[in-house]
Amino acid sequence: MTGMDEPLEREVAEPRAGAVANSERIAVAVGLKMLGAGAVLILLGLVLALSFLSPYFLSSRNLGNILAQTAVICVVAMGQHLVILTKGIDLSVGSNLALASVLGALSFHAGASTLTVIAVMVAAGAAVGAINGLFYVYGRLPHPFIITLATLSIAKGVALQLADGRAIPGMPPAIRSLGQEAFAGLPGSVFVVAGVAGLMFVVTQSTVWGRWMYAVGGRADAAVRMGIPVSAVLVSTYVISGTCAGVGAVLLAGRTDAGSPLFGNLLELDTIAAVIIGGASFLGGRGHIGHALIGAIMIGVIRNALNLLNVGVFYQLIVIGVVIVVAVEADVLRNHLESRMRVLRAETGP
Amino acid sequence: MTQHPPEAHPQRPVLCVRGACKRFGSVVALDDVSIEVNRGEILALLGDNGAGKSTLIKCISGVHRLDAGDVVIDGAANVLRSPADARSAGIETVYQDLALFDNLTPAQNFFAGREIAGPRWLPRAMRFLNKREMDEQTRALIRSLNVSLPHLDGVVALMSGGQRQAIAVARSAVFARKVVILDEPTAALGLRESRRVLDLIGVLRDRGNAIILITHNMEHVTELADRAAVLRQGRKVGELVPTRDNKQQLVSMIVGA
Numbered sequence: 001m002t003g004m005d006e007p008l009e010r011e012v013a014e015p016r017a018g019a020v021a022n023s024e025r026i027a028v029a030v031g032l033k034m035l036g037a038g039a040v041l042i043l044l045g046l047v048l049a050l051s052f053l054s055p056y057f058l059s060s061r062n063l064g065n066i067l068a069q070t071a072v073i074c075v076v077a078m079g080q081h082l083v084i085l086t087k088g089i090d091l092s093v094g095s096n097l098a099l100a101s102v103l104g105a106l107s108f109h110a111g112a113s114t115l116t117v118i119a120v121m122v123a124a125g126a127a128v129g130a131i132n133g134l135f136y137v138y139g140r141l142p143h144p145f146i147i148t149l150a151t152l153s154i155a156k157g158v159a160l161q162l163a164d165g166r167a168i169p170g171m172p173p174a175i176r177s178l179g180q181e182a183f184a185g186l187p188g189s190v191f192v193v194a195g196v197a198g199l200m201f202v203v204t205q206s207t208v209w210g211r212w213m214y215a216v217g218g219r220a221d222a223a224v225r226m227g228i229p230v231s232a233v234l235v236s237t238y239v240i241s242g243t244c245a246g247v248g249a250v251l252l253a254g255r256t257d258a259g260s261p262l263f264g265n266l267l268e269l270d271t272i273a274a275v276i277i278g279g280a281s282f283l284g285g286r287g288h289i290g291h292a293l294i295g296a297i298m299i300g301v302i303r304n305a306l307n308l309l310n311v312g313v314f315y316q317l318i319v320i321g322v323v324i325v326v327a328v329e330a331d332v333l334r335n336h337l338e339s340r341m342r343v344l345r346a347e348t349g350p
Numbered sequence: 351m352t353q354h355p356p357e358a359h360p361q362r363p364v365l366c367v368r369g370a371c372k373r374f375g376s377v378v379a380l381d382d383v384s385i386e387v388n389r390g391e392i393l394a395l396l397g398d399n400g401a402g403k404s405t406l407i408k409c410i411s412g413v414h415r416l417d418a419g420d421v422v423i424d425g426a427a428n429v430l431r432s433p434a435d436a437r438s439a440g441i442e443t444v445y446q447d448l449a450l451f452d453n454l455t456p457a458q459n460f461f462a463g464r465e466i467a468g469p470r471w472l473p474r475a476m477r478f479l480n481k482r483e484m485d486e487q488t489r490a491l492i493r494s495l496n497v498s499l500p501h502l503d504g505v506v507a508l509m510s511g512g513q514r515q516a517i518a519v520a521r522s523a524v525f526a527r528k529v530v531i532l533d534e535p536t537a538a539l540g541l542r543e544s545r546r547v548l549d550l551i552g553v554l555r556d557r558g559n560a561i562i563l564i565t566h567n568m569e570h571v572t573e574l575a576d577r578a579a580v581l582r583q584g585r586k587v588g589e590l591v592p593t594r595d596n597k598q599q600l601v602s603m604i605v606g607a
Contacts, residue, residue, distance in 0.1 A: 208465045209475040215462050218451035225413065225449050226463035227434030229475075285453035341508050 025344045028337050035334045039279040039294045039327075046301055054308040062304065064187055068179075068255065070300030071189035072097075072248045074293055076267060077274035078200050079129075079244025081292035082237040083144070084275050085204075086217040087284030090238060091148040092132060093245045093271055094264030095155035100124040100249035102159045105168035105259025114172040121253070122246035128155055129242015133235035144238070152268070159261035167260035171253050179254020189251045193293075196247060200240075200289045213237065217285035273320055274299055277327040283335070298323075362425055364389050364560045365410070365441070365529045370419035372405055379405040381584045382419075387529065387560035392551070394575035394592065395564045396604055401581040403564050404446075407531045410562070411443040412436030423528065434463070440528035444535055446564075448518040452507035456499060457481075457488035459506055460521045487524070495520055495553055497546070512543030519550045523557075530554050531562045536570065548574060568597050582606050 034041075050057040076093050083090045104121035112120065128151055135147045171179075178188040204210035212233045215223045223230050245264075253259050271292075278295025280287020299320060306316050363386035372380040380402050387393045397403045408414045410421055412430040420427045423439050430436045436443070450459055461484045467477035485502075492499055497516045499509075506514060515535060522530050532551065536544040548570060555561050565571060571578055572592045579589045580603040588603045590596060 206478050207475070208467045208477050208479060211458065211462070211465055211479060212475070214453060214458075215451050218453035219449070222445075222449035222451060223462070225411075225433045225443070225445065227432065227437050228463045285451070338507055342510060345508065345510055 025341070028341050028344065031337050032334065032341065035330055035337070036279070038330060039277060039291065039298065043294055043298050043301065046298065046305070050301070050305050050308070054305070056308055057305070060185070062308075064182065064185075066297070066300045066304045067190050068187040069303070070296055071187065071193050072252050073267070073270050073274055073299060074193045074296040075196050075251065076241075076244050076248045077271040077278075077292040077296045078196060078289055079241035080268075080271040081275045081280055081287065081289060082200075082204070082213060083241045084272070084280060084282065085213055085284060085287060086234055086237050087220070088136070088144040088234070088237065089148065089272065090129075090132065090241045091145065091268045092128060092151040092155060093241060093248075094267030095152045095159065096125055096128040096242055096245040097249045097252065097264035097267060098261050099128065099155040099159040099162075100246045101253045101259035101263050102163045102168060102261055103259070104249060104253055105170060106162060108170060108172060108259075109168070114174045117172055117175065118250055121249045122243060125246020125249060126239055126243040129239040129245070130235070132242065133238030136238065137231045137234050148238075156261065163259070163261045165261065167256075167258045167262065169258045171257050171259070175250060175254040176257050177254070179251055179256070189255070192247065192251060196244065197289055197293060204289060209233070209236070214285055219285075270299055270320075271296070273324045273327075276331070277323055279327075279330075281331050281334075282328060283331070295327075363387055364424055365562075366420075366422040367406070367410065368420045368422060370406065370409060370421075371417045372402075372409060372414060373417060378584050380409070380416075383581065383584070383586045384419075385562075385579050385586070385589075387562060389528075389558050389560050390555055391576045392555055392561040392563055392574050394571045394578040395562055395581065396566075396571065396578055396600065397581035398604055400583075401604075402584040403581055404533065405584075406581070407443065407533060407562060407564065410436065410529075411441060411531055437464075437525065440526065442522035442526040442530050444518050444522050444530070444532040446533040446537070448514055450506050450514055450518055453505055455505055456492075456502055456517050456520075457485050459517060460484070460488050460491070460524050464525060491520060491524060495523060495550055497550070512539055512546065515539060515543065515547055516550065519547055519554075523550075523554055526554065526557075526559050529560045529562065531564075533564045534566065535563075536565065536567060544570075568600065571600070572597060580604055 056062050076097065080090055080093060100121040103124045104117045107120045108117045132144065132148050132151055135141060136144045139147070141147055178192070181188055183191065204213060212228050215226070215228055216230050216233045220230055249263070252263055274295035275287070275292050276282055276295065277298055278291030278293070280291040302319060302323065303316055306319065366386040368384050370380050370383045383402065383406060385393065395403050395406065405414065409416050412433040412435050415431065421430055428439055430439065451462060454462065466480045466483050468480060469477065489502065492502070497520055499513060499516070501508065506517060519532070519535060535547050535551070539547065551561060551563065551574065563575060572594055575592050577589060578592045578600060580587050580600065582604065590600070592600060
């Protein structure tokens, strides 16, 4: 009898230990899935709560407002996303946008055509982005923080100097209507956002270049050894980020019918926050365009909600700051869960 | 010191390093080192820490450039300016740190820097990824190498040490046409996982690749290697056919006693 009991017990005991590990594995997997979908869930919850709290929130006029106000953050955040994807940061986007808008306004007053004005703004943004990227990579700077902080200051200074410290009113009618009018019930800027998003999605998800961005963001030294042109990939992300700032300048100049050195104040914060809140990893290599868009819209919704609920403007900064901390902690938690998952898989087998 | 000269092979060695010299500042990392490997042969590269093994393979895989000497591939001297040069010359390297992208899937790792994409008239970077073809080839390769990877669509970050090592070795198998270099492929692995990787190395050899294997495990050397070259303080101090009987001799060559 006793001789029979022992092996039986062991047979029962082993699957039980496996079951404990398995249930933890399932819990970790569910946690990871929730974190993956977290931003979308929070945004939906936010929208649901607000639709009860304020009768105006879901009105088409208010939703249109949110979209129009968020369009600039959306476009610039998508560029910022690519920089963050490759473990970088672009602090210069706000100043870059201001400089681009001033150059656009000046060229308009100098008699340039609509298309030229747009081209000037977009090219100015791209040029500042190129300076960022080239100095970071070929100037062998330790971190993009430094060069983009420098161009934040320089671009702002140049813009203030050129515009004599004031806004320069006047934009071509086409740019104005793009920023102010609705087409098919949607603000014109929404179409620009959709166009940029579509293009970026295809580039990052379907082209070799996009795959290289993810590889560089995942591990730059490995990318070098795999023969990926890391320097060119890095520079390109800053050029794209700058170009997005230029497109943002077109939208903002259209909406306000002016170019101004004061545009884009704290835009670097908004866009970085959007990318992180949306669920892309600050540690690089993770996330997609959708994350930047969801994060930007969430910032727009939070601002709008605080306005509708008559919460002071100063609180908005505080709330957004808190949301950033929560989002970054979620990123840290995700990394922790992933390493736990690796351990569990090694213990219990595939 | 008695040395057994390697038997003369009738075939031409696929990789031949002649008179390799490399210094970093005042430190001489490699001093006139010559090695050669034939197709279907495993050369163990032995030596204590700092003996110059890693420098030598980094020069062969294009990470460093030799100060003097030649890397001759299939009889033609090549200047390897970059890892990309070495890869396109048919030399694949499995680095000690694996050089895997944690944020990518196994298939994306296999084809990183070598993506299958089209159409051909576009500049390479602008081409569209042929994901289905890459997934297909990855699955076929995993099957043919007999590697067990349950989560082919998950990112590498979620995989165990043995699985990651297998992915790194398998990646070299995708493109290796001539030489595969492995830098301590079993150092971080348990017994069972080491066995799988060693089997994988055997498969790469049987496919006609020349293998250069860096390892500290003498069991693996006597089991797998056809020849062993020993480096000490940047110089080659000997080369012999490893057997169970001359293990002690190898060890004394390594430590210089």
